[in-house]
Amino acid sequence: MRNWLAKARKQKMLTHQKVADLAGVKRQYYGMIENGERTPSVGTAKKIAGILEVEWTLFFDEKGNKTLRKTNTA
Structure with missing residues (x-):
């Protein structure tokens, strides 16, 4: 989350x-x-970041994302 x-x-x-x-x-x-x-496209990330006044790169930061790797690699 x-x-x-x-x-x-x-x-x-x-x-x-x-x-x-x-x-x-x-x-x-x-x-x-x-x-x-879901991870947004760069364009969508920039739009949302602009609306909420956050750094758009946070969407692509491992620490800022819940990943499903464990279920995808099983």
Whole structure:
């Protein structure tokens, strides 16, 4: 889970839907990004980061992402 992302969104008092609308993605997809189930494209990461005023590279930082490697490599 990307706790830093949820925290940034809540600090801005935005819903999943509002961030998704502003970023031009579906709410479900944004939820997956925030939960660490999906990694956004660079463009989408930059849009979300701009909305929430965070560094866009955090989306690609191992420490900032929940990975599914254990289940994928089994």
